[in-house]
Amino acid sequence: MQVSNAIKFIILTEIVFPTLLLVFGIYHGVMQVLYRAGVIKAESFLGIDYYQGLTLHGVINVIVFTTIFIVGFSNAIVMYALKKPLREKVQWIALGMMVIGTMMAAWAMFTGRATVLYTFYPPLIAHWTFYLGAVLLVLGSLVPFFFDWIPSAIEWKRENPDQKLPLAVFGTFVNFILWTIMIVPVAVEILFQLLPLSLGLVDEINPLLARTLFWFFGHPVVYFWLLPAYVALYTILPKIVSEKGKLYSDPAARLAFILFLIFSLPVGLHHQFTDPGITNTWKLIHALFTFGVALPSMITAFTVAASLEYSVKAEHPELKNSKFYWWTFLPYMRLEGNKWMFSYFFAGLVLFFFGGITGIVNASYNVNLVVHNTAYVPGHFHTTVGGLVLLVFFAMALYMVSKLRGTEVKFKGLAVLAPYFWMQGMFMFSYAMMVGGVITGFPRRTNTGLTYLNPDSPLYRPEWVGYAQLSVVGGVLLGIGFLFFFISLMATLFAPKVRESVVEFPFAEAYHDAPAPMLNNLKTWTVATIILAVLSYIPPLYDASVRGVFFKSPAYIEKYPMPLKQLQGSEKNTQEKELSKAEKEVAQR
Amino acid sequence: MDRAEKTGLTFAIILLLVFFSLIVYAAKGLKIDIPTCVTDVEPFQEGKLIKHGEKRYELHILARMWFFDFNKGATEIKIPAGSTVDIFVTSKDVVHGVHIQGTDFNIMAIPGTVGYMRVKFEKPGVYHVVCHEFCGVGHHAMQGKIIVE
Ligand code: HEM
Ligand SMILES: [Cu+2]
Ligand SMILES: [Cu+2]
Numbered sequence: 001m002q003v004s005n006a007i008k009f010i011i012l013t014e015i016v017f018p019t020l021l022l023v024f025g026i027y028h029g030v031m032q033v034l035y036r037a038g039v040i041k042a043e044s045f046l047g048i049d050y051y052q053g054l055t056l057h058g059v060i061n062v063i064v065f066t067t068i069f070i071v072g073f074s075n076a077i078v079m080y081a082l083k084k085p086l087r088e089k090v091q092w093i094a095l096g097m098m099v100i101g102t103m104m105a106a107w108a109m110f111t112g113r114a115t116v117l118y119t120f121y122p123p124l125i126a127h128w129t130f131y132l133g134a135v136l137l138v139l140g141s142l143v144p145f146f147f148d149w150i151p152s153a154i155e156w157k158r159e160n161p162d163q164k165l166p167l168a169v170f171g172t173f174v175n176f177i178l179w180t181i182m183i184v185p186v187a188v189e190i191l192f193q194l195l196p197l198s199l200g201l202v203d204e205i206n207p208l209l210a211r212t213l214f215w216f217f218g219h220p221v222v223y224f225w226l227l228p229a230y231v232a233l234y235t236i237l238p239k240i241v242s243e244k245g246k247l248y249s250d251p252a253a254r255l256a257f258i259l260f261l262i263f264s265l266p267v268g269l270h271h272q273f274t275d276p277g278i279t280n281t282w283k284l285i286h287a288l289f290t291f292g293v294a295l296p297s298m299i300t301a302f303t304v305a306a307s308l309e310y311s312v313k314a315e316h317p318e319l320k321n322s323k324f325y326w327w328t329f330l331p332y333m334r335l336e337g338n339k340w341m342f343s344y345f346f347a348g349l350v351l352f353f354f355g356g357i358t359g360i361v362n363a364s365y366n367v368n369l370v371v372h373n374t375a376y377v378p379g380h381f382h383t384t385v386g387g388l389v390l391l392v393f394f395a396m397a398l399y400m401v402s403k404l405r406g407t408e409v410k411f412k413g414l415a416v417l418a419p420y421f422w423m424q425g426m427f428m429f430s431y432a433m434m435v436g437g438v439i440t441g442f443p444r445r446t447n448t449g450l451t452y453l454n455p456d457s458p459l460y461r462p463e464w465v466g467y468a469q470l471s472v473v474g475g476v477l478l479g480i481g482f483l484f485f486f487i488s489l490m491a492t493l494f495a496p497k498v499r500e501s502v503v504e505f506p507f508a509e510a511y512h513d514a515p516a517p518m519l520n521n522l523k524t525w526t527v528a529t530i531i532l533a534v535l536s537y538i539p540p541l542y543d544a545s546v547r548g549v550f551f552k553s554p555a556y557i558e559k560y561p562m563p564l565k566q567l568q569g570s571e572k573n574t575q576e577k578e579l580s581k582a583e584k585e586v587a588q589r
Numbered sequence: 590m591d592r593a594e595k596t597g598l599t600f601a602i603i604l605l606l607v608f609f610s611l612i613v614y615a616a617k618g619l620k621i622d623i624p625t626c627v628t629d630v631e632p633f634q635e636g637k638l639i640k641h642g643e644k645r646y647e648l649h650i651l652a653r654m655w656f657f658d659f660n661k662g663a664t665e666i667k668i669p670a671g672s673t674v675d676i677f678v679t680s681k682d683v684v685h686g687v688h689i690q691g692t693d694f695n696i697m698a699i700p701g702t703v704g705y706m707r708v709k710f711e712k713p714g715v716y717h718v719v720c721h722e723f724c725g726v727g728h729h730a731m732q733g734k735i736i737v738e
Contacts, residue, residue, distance in 0.1 A: 043726070051723060117723050121684050123700065124725070207684060208699050252594060273623045274686075275697050276678070276704030280616075280625045287612065291605045298601040302594065365612045366621045369693040373686045373721040441690035443721035447729040452719075459732060461717070512591065548626040553700040556683050558725040561654030563682075 001080050001503050003404070006088045008501055010095050012404050014072025015397050016493065017099065018065040019486075021106075025060035026482050028053040033429070033475035037468035038449035050447040051115050051558065058118030059109060062385055063134070064102050066225045067141050069393055071098070073228055074172045075144055076400060076503045081166040084152040090143060097140025104133030115558045117445065119214060120194065122205045125555040125564065128198040131190045138183055145176040164520045167253055168235045168507065174257040175227040177526050178220055178264055181533065186217035197555050203565065204552035208277045212544040215268035216537060223264045223293075225385050227257070229392040230300060233345065238307045238508035240341050241330060245311030250510035252303050254519045256296035261529050263293035266536030273368045277548025282540045283365065289536070290363040297356055304349065310511055333416055338506055340409065340416045344395035347419035351387030351426055355380060358434065375444050375467070376437030379430040387426060391419050394485050402492050406499040410491035411484075418484035425477025428470055436467030624696050627703040632679040636660050644672040652678065652685035652698035655727030657718055664733040670713040672737070678704040686722035689735060697722065710737045 003011075028048070034040045035050050043049055048056075071094065079086050107129060108114035114126035153165065153173070165173070193210050196202045234253045238245035247253065269286035272278060312326045313319050319326045331339040332346060358380040361367055371377065402409045409415060436442035440463045446452075451459040453468055554563035590598075615621045636658030637649040646668055651658040658681075659666045668674065678687050680698035688695045689708065696704040710716065720731035 049726075051726070051728070054723075121722075124683050124723075206701065208702055211684075211699070249590070249594065252590070272697075274695050274704075275702075276624050276699060277626050277702035280623060283623065284613070284616070288609060291609050294605060295601060299598065302597045302601075306593070360608065364608070366616050366623055366693075367612070369621075369623060369695045372695045373688065441688055441717070441719065443686075443688070443719050445721065445723045445728075446719075451729045451732075459730065543626055547628060549701045550632050550703075551701045553682075556654075556725070558723075561682060561725070561727075 001083060003079075003501060003503050004085070004088065007079075007086050007091065008404050010086075010088075010091045011072050011075055011503070012401065012493075013095060013099075014068050014075065015400055018068040019397060019489065021060050021102070022065045023486065025057050025065065026479065028057040029061075030475050030479045032057065033468075033471045035447050035449045036453065037465075037472045038453040039472060041449050041454055043447070043450070048110075049112065049115065051117070051445075052109065052112055054445065055115055055117050056109050059105065062225070063118060064105075064137065066385070066389070066393075067137060068098050068102070069397070070175075070224070070228050071141050071144060073393070073396055073400070074149075074176070077168050077172055077228075077231065077505065078149045078152065080503050080505055081168045081507070082152050082156045084156065086144075087148045087151075090147040094140050094143035097136050097143065101133040101136030101138075101140060104129040104136065106133075108133065119218070121214070122194060122197065122207050122210045123553040123556050124558055125194070125198050128195055131195050131198060135187065135190055138187070142176070142180060142183070145173075145180070149173070149176075164515065166507075167247070167250055167510070168231050168505075170254060170520070170522075171227055171231040171234065171257050173522060174261050175224060175231075177522065177529075178227075178261055179224045181265065181526075181530060182217045182220040182224070185213045185537075189213035189217075204554055206545060206549055206552050208275065208549050209541070209544045211272060211275065212268070212278070212537075212540055215271040216265070216533075217268075218271060219268045220264040222381075222385065223260050225389045227260060229348070229389045230256070232392050232396060233300065233304050233349075234307075235507050236505055237304065237342075237345050238311045239506035240338050240345070241308060241311040242315035244314035245508050246307065246314070246511040247508050248303050248306035248310055248510075249512040251512070251514050251516045251519060252299055253510075254516060256299045256303070258519055258525050259296035259299070260293065261525055262532060263289050263296075265529065265533035267293060267363075268537075269540055270363050270365075270368070273365060274372050278540050278543045279547075282536075282543070285536065287363060287365040291360075294356070294360060294363075301353075301356075307508075307511075311508075333420075335412045335416065338399070340412050341395040341399060343416045344391040344419045347423035348388035348391035351383040351391075351423060354430070355384035355387055359384065371438055373444055374437030375433040375442040378444050379433030379437060382426060382433075383430050387423075391422065394418070398485070398489055398492060400503075401489060403502050403504055405493060405495070406497040406501045407492055407495035408498060409488065410495050411488040414484040415488035418481045418488070421477050421481030421484060423481075425474045425479075425481055427474070429474025429478060432467045432470035432474060436464060436471075440464060440467070442467055621693065624704045624706050627677070627705045630677055630703045630705070632701060632703055633677075634681070636662070638666050638668075644669060646672055646674040648674050648676045650676060650678045650687060650698070651681055652687060652720065652724075652731075653681035654683065654725050655720075655731040657687070657720070657731070657733035659733055659735070665736060666734075667736045667738060668710060670737050671709075671711060673707065673709045675707050676705065683724050684722050685720045685724045685731070688719050688721050690717045690719060692716065710735070713737050 108127045114130035116124045116126045267290040269283045270290045312329045331342045442464050451457045452461040636651040638660040639647040678698045680700045685698040694708050716735040718733040
C-alpha cells in the first residue's frame with residue numbers, strides 16, 4: 001500500500017528516533033554491568049552518574065522506545081490491514097507531543113534533575129519537566145488510536161458489515177484499550193501527587209498510595225509492550241516460515257487477546273507483595289489473577305508452535321508424519337526473501353520461554369520473598385521485554401524501514417546473526433543475575449562495584465564476584481548483537497532506493513477460523529475489564545490511603561539525607577548569612 | 590477448537606491451579622506469609638532491640654539515608670542462635686528495601702507505614718542486611734549486619 005510523503009516521514013521517525021535513543025539506553029546497559037562488577041569503580045563515568053544512567057536506561061528502553069515504536073508499528077499495521085490511509089494532521093500532533101514530551105524528560109534526566117529511576121517512587125522527587133514530559137509522551141501516544149484508527153475502523157465496519165475486524169487490528173485495538181485504561185491511575189499519580197509536589201504547590205505526599213497507583217499501571221504496561229509482538233507472532237510469523245504458512249487458529253488468538261485485556265489490570269499488587277500497609281488477602285487475589293494472565297501466554301505458546309508446524313509441513317509434505325523432525329526445517333539462518341526475520345522471532349521465543357517461567361516465580365506470592373528486588377528481577381525481565389519484545393521490534397523496524405524507504409535490507413548476514421548474539425548474551429547475563437539473586441541475594445539497582453564488589457572495601461562480598469563477571473561477558477555479547485542490528489538498520493535506511501515506498505506486511509491467513517461473535521464484542525469486554533479492575537483496586541487503594549499509612553512525607557532529592565524544603569531553607573539561610581557578612585564587611589570599610 | 594487445543598488448554602489450567610494451591614498451602618498451612626498491613630504500631634523514630642525473654646526479641650529497624658539503625662544508631666547487632674525475632678520496619682525518609690540475606694525477610698521500608706515479619710535465626714553466622722531499593726547517592730553503601738552466635 002502506497003503512503004504519502006508525510007506519513008512515510010512520520011512512521012520512519014517513529015521507528016528511527018526511538019532507536020537512536022536506544023543506542024544510549026543500551027550503551028548504559030553495558031556500562032551498568034561494568035560498574036556492577038567493579039570493572040569501573042566510580043560514582044560516574046563520562047559525566048553521567050550510575051543512577052542517572054540507570055534512570056536513562058530504564059526510561060529510554062521501556063518507556064520511550066517501546067511507546068513510540070509501538071505507535072509507529074501499530075500505525076502501519078492498522079493502515080495496511082484496513083487499507084485506509086492515515087490522517088496526517090492527527091499523526092503530526094501525536095508525533096509532536098511524543099517528541100516534545102521525550103525531550104522534556106530527557107533534558108531533566110541528562111542534567112541530573114530526575115535521578116529517580118523509571119519507577120519514580122516518591123518521596124524522591126524529580127524536576128517537573130520529567131513528569132510533564134512523561135504525561136505528554138503518553139497522551140500523544142493515544143491520539144492516533146482515538147482520532148485516526150477508531151474512525152477508520154468504524155468506516156471499515158460500515159463497508160464490511162459482516163466481517164470481523166482483521167486479527168492484527170483486533171490485537172492492536174485490545175492493546176490500546178488496555179493502554180488507555182492503565183494510563184488513568186498513573187496520570188492521577190503524576191497530576192495529583194507528583195507534579196504538585198515537584199512544583200512546590202503541596203508539601204507532602206503519600207508514598208504508598210503513589211506506589212499502588214504506579215503499579216496499577218506498571219504491570220499492564222508490560223502487556224502493552226508484549227501484545228504488538230504477539231500480533232506479529234500470530235499474523236506475520238507463519239508467513240515468514242513459508243509462503244504457504246498459516247496461523248493455526250484465529251479464534252484462539254482472539255481468545256488470548258481478550259484474556260490479556262481482562263487479566264492484565266487486577267494484578268499490580270504482585271509488585272507490592274513486600275510492601276507494608278496493604279492487606280494480604282488483596283495481594284493473594286492479585287496473585288491468583290496473575291496466574292490467570294499466564295493462561296493467554298500458554299495459549300499463545302500452543303498456537304505459535306502449531307502454526308510453525310503447519311507452515312513447515314505445508315511446504316514439505318514429506319514431513320507429514322514427523323513429530324519432532326520438522327523442527328529442523330525452520331529457517332533459522334536464511335537470507336532469502338523475508339526469511340531473515342525468523343531468527344529474531346526464534347531467539348525471542350526461546351528467551352521468552354524462560355521469561356514466562358521466571359515470571360511465574362515472581363508472581364508466586366510467598367516465593368517472591370526470595371527474589372524480590374534481587375538481581376533476579378532484572379534477570380527475568382531482560383528475557384521478556386529485553387528478549388521477545390525487543391527482538392520482534394527489531395525485526396519489524398528493519399523490515400518496515402526497508403519497505404518505507406524502498407531499499408533492500410543491507411548487511412543481511414549481520415542482521416541474521418544479531419539475534420543469536422543477543423540470545424547468547426542474554427542467557428549468560430540473565431543466568432548470572434537470576435542465580436546470583438536467588439542464591440546469594442545479589443541486589444538490583446545498586447552500584448555494587450564501589451562497595452560490595454570492591455576488594456578494598458570493608459563491605460566486600462566475594463560470593464558475588466563470579467556472577468557479576470559472568471554478567472559482564474553477557475553484557476558485551478548483548479552490545480555486539482545490538483551493534484550488528486544497528487549497522488544493518490542504518491545501512492538500510494540510507495541505501496539507494498530500488499523500489500517504491502510502501503507499507504505492507506506478509507499477513508498469514510488462518511487455518512482454523514470461525515465467526516466467534518462473543519469474542520469480537522470489544523465494547524462488552526472493555527466494560528467488564530474496567531469493572532474488574534476497579535473492584536480489584538478499591539480495597540488496596542483504601543488500605544494505601546487510609547488504613548495502612550500513618551502520615552505523609554516531605555519531598556527528597558537523591559543527593560541529601562534531608563527534606564528538600566529544609567535543604568532549600570538552610571541554603572537560603574546560608575545565603576542570607578553570607579550576604580549579611582558581605583554587607584558588614586563593606587560597612588566596616 | 591480442535592482436540593489438541595482443548596487438551597492443551599485443560600492441561601494449562603490444571604497446571605496453574607496446582608501451582609496456586611501449593612502457594613496457598615505454603616502461606617496458610619505452613620505459615621510462610623508475606624508482610625501485611627500493620628495498624629497498631631506507629632512508625633518509630635529510632636531503631637531498637639528489645640529483649641523479651643530467653644531467645645525472644647523484638648527488633649525495630651529504622652531505615653534511613655544511608656544506613657540501617659538497628660539499635661540506637663547501631664548498624665550491627667548480636668543475638669544468640671535459635672532466637673525468634675519479631676521485626677518491625679519503617680523508613681525515616683525515602684523508600685528503602687530491607688533484605689536479611691539467607692532468610693525470607695524481605696520488606697520495603699516506606700515512610701509513614703510499618704512492615705512486620707517474624708524470623709527465627711537458627712544457624713549461627715553473619716546475616717547481611719542490604720538495602721535493595723534506590724534511595725540516593727549513598728545507596729550502595731547502605732547495609733547492616735545481624736550477628737547470630
Ligand atoms: C546490552 C544490553 C543490556 C544490558 C547489558 C543491560 C543491563 C542491565 C543491568 C545490569 C541492569 C540492572 C542495573 C541495576 O539494577 O543496578 C538493567 C536494568 C534494566 N534494564 Fe537493561 N540491559 C540491557 C538492555 C536492556 C533492554 C533492551 C531493555 C528493555 C527494552 C532493558 C531494560 C531494563 C530495565 C527496565 C531495567 C530496570 C531499571 C531499574 O531497575 O530501574 N535493558 N539492565
Ligand atoms: Cu507484573
Ligand atoms: Cu536505602
